[in-house]
Amino acid sequence: MALLDVGGVTKRFAGLTALDNVDLKVEAGSVHSIIGPNGAGKSTLLNVLTGSIKPDRGSVVFDGHGLVPLQPYEINQLGVARVFQSPEIFPELSLLDNVMVATFAARDGSYKLNLFEHPSRAGELRQFAEEVLVDVGLEEHLTMPAKHLSRGDKRRLELAVCLAHRPRLLLLDEPTAGMSQTETHSTVELLRKISATGMTKIIIEHDMEVVFSLSSRITVLHQGRVIADGPPAQIREDEAVQEAYLGGVHL
Amino acid sequence: MDIGSLALQLLTGLQIGAIYVLIALGLTLIFGTLGVANFAHGALFVIGGYLGWLISSTTGYWAAFILVPLILFGIGVILERGLIQFFYRRPVTDQILVTFGLALVIQEILRWIFGGSTKPFPPPTWALIPVDIGIGYYPPWRLIIVAVTIAIVVLLFLLLRYTRFGLVVRAGMHDPEMLRFLGINVTARFTLVFGFGALLAGIAGVIGGPTTAIYPEVGMAMLVPSFLVVVIGGMGSLPGAIIAGILMGEAVSLAVLLYPPISQVIVYIVAAVILLWRPRGLFGHKGVMG
Amino acid sequence: MIAQLRNASPRREAVFMAVAAVILIALPWIMPYIGGYRELATRILIWGIFALGFDILVGFTGYLSFGHAAFWGIGAYCSGYYLLHANANALVAILIGVAVATAVAILLGYLTLRRHGIYFAILTLAFAEMFYYAALAPLQDWTGGDNGLTGIRTPELFGVKLDGDEMHYFVAAWTLLAIYFARRIARSPFGLMLRAIKSNETRLQSTGVNVYRYKVTAFAISGLYAGLAGTLYALYETYVPTESLHWTTSGEVVIMSVIGGFGTLIGPMIGAGIVLYLENVLSASTEQWLLIQGLIFMFFVIFLPGGVMEGLQRLADWGRKRHESATEAEARGAAPKGASAPTAPLRQRSQKG
Numbered sequence: 001m002a003l004l005d006v007g008g009v010t011k012r013f014a015g016l017t018a019l020d021n022v023d024l025k026v027e028a029g030s031v032h033s034i035i036g037p038n039g040a041g042k043s044t045l046l047n048v049l050t051g052s053i054k055p056d057r058g059s060v061v062f063d064g065h066g067l068v069p070l071q072p073y074e075i076n077q078l079g080v081a082r083v084f085q086s087p088e089i090f091p092e093l094s095l096l097d098n099v100m101v102a103t104f105a106a107r108d109g110s111y112k113l114n115l116f117e118h119p120s121r122a123g124e125l126r127q128f129a130e131e132v133l134v135d136v137g138l139e140e141h142l143t144m145p146a147k148h149l150s151r152g153d154k155r156r157l158e159l160a161v162c163l164a165h166r167p168r169l170l171l172l173d174e175p176t177a178g179m180s181q182t183e184t185h186s187t188v189e190l191l192r193k194i195s196a197t198g199m200t201k202i203i204i205e206h207d208m209e210v211v212f213s214l215s216s217r218i219t220v221l222h223q224g225r226v227i228a229d230g231p232p233a234q235i236r237e238d239e240a241v242q243e244a245y246l247g248g249v250h251l
Numbered sequence: 252m253d254i255g256s257l258a259l260q261l262l263t264g265l266q267i268g269a270i271y272v273l274i275a276l277g278l279t280l281i282f283g284t285l286g287v288a289n290f291a292h293g294a295l296f297v298i299g300g301y302l303g304w305l306i307s308s309t310t311g312y313w314a315a316f317i318l319v320p321l322i323l324f325g326i327g328v329i330l331e332r333g334l335i336q337f338f339y340r341r342p343v344t345d346q347i348l349v350t351f352g353l354a355l356v357i358q359e360i361l362r363w364i365f366g367g368s369t370k371p372f373p374p375p376t377w378a379l380i381p382v383d384i385g386i387g388y389y390p391p392w393r394l395i396i397v398a399v400t401i402a403i404v405v406l407l408f409l410l411l412r413y414t415r416f417g418l419v420v421r422a423g424m425h426d427p428e429m430l431r432f433l434g435i436n437v438t439a440r441f442t443l444v445f446g447f448g449a450l451l452a453g454i455a456g457v458i459g460g461p462t463t464a465i466y467p468e469v470g471m472a473m474l475v476p477s478f479l480v481v482v483i484g485g486m487g488s489l490p491g492a493i494i495a496g497i498l499m500g501e502a503v504s505l506a507v508l509l510y511p512p513i514s515q516v517i518v519y520i521v522a523a524v525i526l527l528w529r530p531r532g533l534f535g536h537k538g539v540m541g
Numbered sequence: 542m543i544a545q546l547r548n549a550s551p552r553r554e555a556v557f558m559a560v561a562a563v564i565l566i567a568l569p570w571i572m573p574y575i576g577g578y579r580e581l582a583t584r585i586l587i588w589g590i591f592a593l594g595f596d597i598l599v600g601f602t603g604y605l606s607f608g609h610a611a612f613w614g615i616g617a618y619c620s621g622y623y624l625l626h627a628n629a630n631a632l633v634a635i636l637i638g639v640a641v642a643t644a645v646a647i648l649l650g651y652l653t654l655r656r657h658g659i660y661f662a663i664l665t666l667a668f669a670e671m672f673y674y675a676a677l678a679p680l681q682d683w684t685g686g687d688n689g690l691t692g693i694r695t696p697e698l699f700g701v702k703l704d705g706d707e708m709h710y711f712v713a714a715w716t717l718l719a720i721y722f723a724r725r726i727a728r729s730p731f732g733l734m735l736r737a738i739k740s741n742e743t744r745l746q747s748t749g750v751n752v753y754r755y756k757v758t759a760f761a762i763s764g765l766y767a768g769l770a771g772t773l774y775a776l777y778e779t780y781v782p783t784e785s786l787h788w789t790t791s792g793e794v795v796i797m798s799v800i801g802g803f804g805t806l807i808g809p810m811i812g813a814g815i816v817l818y819l820e821n822v823l824s825a826s827t828e829q830w831l832l833i834q835g836l837i838f839m840f841f842v843i844f845l846p847g848g849v850m851e852g853l854q855r856l857a858d859w860g861r862k863r864h865e866s867a868t869e870a871e872a873r874g875a876a877p878k879g880a881s882a883p884t885a886p887l888r889q890r891s892q893k894g
């Protein structure tokens with residue numbers, strides 16, 4: 001059975017159909033890419049998966065749980081984490097505190113009235129948070145406010161926040177957008193490293209090189225509709241896909 | 252109680268609501284276009300009241316009616332240029348704090364100049380002598396308030412619908428990002444909108460002052476219900492503000508008739524009930540503001 | 542500030558609390574020398590508790606309430622009513638006042654925290670005004686209407702009348718407790734969650750945190766502090782004026798917090814001290830104290846939104862920079878105008894609507 005099963009999801013915004021009867025199956029352990037031109041509905045689909053937008057119709061089942069009625073924090077607690085298209089971090093908090101928030105949320109659940117817990121009790125969590133930061137390549141300036149980071153590093157930090165939760169499904173919305181060649185390269189390396197842990201991922205990406213080098217399966221969205229779905233080799237040959245991208249990105 | 256006195260009371264409710272509407276429309280315009288909740292709007296209302304009292308007792312009421320809104324427009328422009336504009340890019344909290352501070356300072360300056368006691372601000376004598384309007388005798392003054400408010404509302408809607416200024420304001424209320432994108436001179440329009448909001452507060456002060464009495468703290472006393480009118484109308488919705496304003500006026504007026512002690516609490520009770528039922532207000536839609 | 546606070550060792554914390562205790566107890570003796578009076582110290586502490594709790598909500602989560610007069614006032618009225626009609630037991634009076642204020646805070650928190658920024662400020666203001674007008678007319682049989690609650694007996698603690706200096710020690714003890722717990726909260730995972738709320742709610746939601754419940758809890762805690770301060774105020778004044786529920790009381794704590802500096806815990810308490818002290822000194826020579834207060838407040842909002850604490854921080858940075866460049870110049874024998882390490886601004890900013 002697929003880890004994530006999206007069935008017939010439709011979402012309209014004031015006349016515009018952003019998602020039109022979308023089906024999607026994501027197998028456990030796979031790296032599933034979603035591609036499509038700007039405005040295809042990719043981010044909207046992620047919004048539906050994480051519960052920040054409720055679909056008009058359709059179902060989202062993650063590991064046996066129906067996600068549609070759930071709040072974003074409940075979905076996250078089930079093991080779905082998301083890296084946003086434009087980095088969402090805690091700009092005023094230090095790098096370490098950014099990750100500590102996630103480690104506390106992983107330990108304490110969505111709410112705990114631990115008003116008086118002394119910081120010294122969180123030593124182990126702190127160590128874990130530092131390790132996660134090192135994993136994503138942020139081992140310096142741990143006490144600096146995150147807003148001083150470069151855009152690429154903010155995304156790494158966001159990734160660290162997501163990973164600190166040890167999610168079972170990681171959603172990445174254009175992880176390399178706005179990055180330099182070298183940054184893109186190291187990000188791809190990083191994603192590879194995470195893949196080695198067997199974590200399931202959905203990646204939205206415009207950089208086809210990245211897509212084809214990482215994915216085990218690709219779904220193509222166009223104007224809210226799935227126009228192709230299959231392994232990379234098959235997508236490369238697909239005529240509908242060529243059509244949708246005509247004049248756009250070359251495959 | 253007979254139908255006649257009930258009808259008269261409803262008319263009074265309409266008049267009370269009219270003042271709320273005038274203040275709330277200014278708040279809504281400013282909030283919708285500039286994104287600023289103007290906690291100093293009640294203070295602008297009081298300035299209108301004091302100036303109205305001053306001018307009408309020296310020169311005459313009609314002079315006040317013409318001059319006060321114009322002066323308030325000028326004050327609005329000065330405040331926007333001199334202070335508010337520096338806060339567009341600052342956190343919302345700072346915007347609230349600065350307009351709140353402005354409200355306090357204006358209130359205290361007024362107290363300094365005019366003293367803390369209530370100023371008798373009578374409308375023209377003829378407007379106080381009740382006339383027979385079919386359902387009973389009624390002071391024309393209150394009718395004039397309602398009529399002026401209706402005229403203002405009609406004018407406002409014509410302005411918004413048929414002028415370029417109105418187009419920009421409507422676009423701004425719909426999507427502020429869009430304006431910048433279109434390369435419209437937002438700065439000048441923002442100043443005008445703020446001035447225009449102040450002008451509406453001035454009108455409210457000069458026609459409503461005689462019914463609310465004029466003292467320094469009346470600004471805040473009027474601001475809070477007016478803010479509630481904006482909120483339960485659905486923040487940023489002009490029709491919502493009008494309907495909510497009338498609703499509030501009627502609620503107050505009926506409370507006076509039925510059980511006077513709750514006449515000042517009723518506004519809050521009505522607001523609480525409506526917001527529990529519709530958290531975004533009557534005409535509110537998602538996305539305008541949190 | 543808070544970041545430093547989180548890493549404080551138990552020993553440093555003990556030293557801090559000891560120093561705080563000495564200052565709180567010595568305050569009435571200092572006051573007469575600087576143009577105040579002994580009881581002014583007690584007043585400052587009471588408002589300090591109010592401002593401290595207010596900071597846990599506003600300074601940490603960024604939700605600016607204009608309605609905390611409700612909890613201060615409810616605390617004051619409930620304990621005043623108990624003292625007036627039942628008994629002189631100070632602890633029971635406080636317990637009743639705090640319990641009711643906290644309960645109301647939880648309720649209002651649930652109602653108002655669904656919305657952000659402006660909306661939240663207006664709703665809290667409106668609800669507090671509702672209590673004010675309710676106390677004024679419909680509930681006047683209990684609240685004394687326009688007169689407030691007058692003729693309250695002097696409260697007692699284990700048979701000791703709390704008056705003058707005894708009252709001050711009593712209030713100082715509560716203040717110490719309030720400071721201690723506020724600092725514990727600031728340092729706890731809970732405190733981190735609150736600061737995360739201010740920083741980015743979307744991220745926090747997506748990190749599996751029930752943001753709403755944390756906000757309601759923070760609101761309730763600040764309501765508890767406000768209620769405690771309000772009860773102490775009733776005990777201290779043996780009188781509950783209607784203004785306790787009025788928006789001016791909410792405004793006062795906002796003004797104190799801004800002048801002192803939101804988000805620093807100690808700042809708002811200092812702000813309370815500054816405001817009450819200046820009021821006392823200036824009221825003697827001018828009728829326009831409220832105008833001056835308004836202007837001072839505007840000055841801070843416009844030029845120094847982080848309050849006195851930000852001012853001190855900037856001064857310290859400036860001093861260090863001068864010192865550093867001086868030593869640098871000595872070392873190199875030249876005078877380079879070098880930038881020192883960037884220091885994080887004290888105040889956190891977030892754009893929220």
Ligand SMILES: Nc1ncnc2c1ncn2[C@@H]1O[C@H](COP(=O)(O)OP(=O)(O)OP(=O)(O)O)[C@@H](O)[C@H]1O
Nearest residue numbers: 013016018036037038039040041042043044045085
């Ligand atoms: N909250 C919303 N309200 C109205 N329309 C929306 C909303 N969110 C998205 N849309 C519209 O839905 C369509 C799909 O948007 P979406 O962000 O999902 O595209 P995308 O595939 O992620 O594009 P991109 O590659 O540019 O990120 C777009 O036309 C967008 O304008």
Ligand SMILES: [Mg+2]
Nearest residue numbers: 042043044085
């Ligand atoms: Mg997108």
